[in-house]
Amino acid sequence: MKTYHQKTFTTGEFAKLLDINKDTLLYYDKIDLFKPAGIHSNGYRYYTFEQFDQFMAIHSLRQVELPIKELKTYFEAPTIHSLQQLAMKKSKQLALELKKLQDIQFFLQRVVELTNEMKDIPFGEVLFKQLPEESIVYSEEKLDWSLSIEDLYQRSSQFLKELGVKSTAAHGTVYAKEQLFQEEDDLHHLFCHVDTSNAKKKPAGLYAIIYHKGPFDFIDDTYTQLINSLATQNLEMDGDVYEEYLLHSIAALEEEEFVTKISVKVKQTVTA
Structure with a gap:
């Protein structure tokens, strides 16, 4: 009858077999998550090949950042049900973290886009650009400009x-x-470029764009400049007028440095 001799591995050998750092095994031993098979008389730890699957099971769950405490509890009596519960809980956590990262990415990308746009703004000049169709959401309630600045900001x-x-x-x-300069109807919608189920379509076409720098008290002068420029080029407004706030307080401390983008779709004036 042949005698079966079980091969043992030193910590370094077992780490090489698993393709991990030796310190990982030492750390798992220290926190009682994964122990060596035994200790030789010379005081060195040893592992066996039978521990390979056990380690990979533990390590795979650690790779998805499951807490040590939960792993230790789970591996005391692992079951399909408890594994499913661990996975579902972690999946929900990751979904929240992913949403947070997406929000951060959106914020940073938008800042880069806006700062690039604001670098070489030709103030005092009306630009004409062909713009694609965009999704726009309007506020259900109109904004009442007679409200206090605090109320306007809150809305x-x-x-x-x-x-x-x-x-x-x-x-x-x-x-x-039609309501651009009508003070008696000083109620206007808020808008946001975002694609949702209730979004409307801002049509593609030729748009006139002008940038206003400074307080809103003087923005009418910029609108007058826009209208005069359209008249000299035999153009007229062909849709809603969008007053877009570019970063404002995040990019400047003083209102004199605030930049507002005004854009409107235009068309050739039809003469009788």
Whole structure:
């Protein structure tokens, strides 16, 4: 009858077999998560090949960052049900973390886009650009400009919060062209560039764009400049007017440095 001799591995050998760092085994031993098969008379730890699957099971769950305490509890009596519960709990946590990372990525990408746009703004000049169709969400309630600045800010912040977007999203106030300078109807919608189920389509076409720098008290002058420029080029407004706030307080401390982007679809004036 042949005698079966079980091969043993030193810590270094077992780590090489598993393709991990030797310190990982020492750490798992220290926290009582994965112990060596035994200790030789010379005081050195040893492992056996039969421990390979056990270690890989533990290590695979550690790779998805399951807490040590939960792993130790689970491996005291592992079952299909408890494994499923661990996976479902971790999956929900990761979904929340992923959403947070996506929000951060959106914020940073938007800051890069806006800062690039704001680098070489030709203030005092009307630009004409062909723009693609975009998804736009309007606020259900109109914004009453007779409210205090605190109330206006709160309404705007609440609108963005309900949409689940950050303040760097392309947002602002939208005016019907017929009501642009009508003070008696000083109620206008908020808007945000975001693609949701209730979004409307901002049509593609030729848009006139002008940038206003400074307080809103003088923005009418910029609108007048826009309208005069359209008239000289035999153009007229062909849709809503979008007043978009570019970073503002995040990019400047003083209101004099705030930049507001005004854009409107235009068409050739039809003459009789």
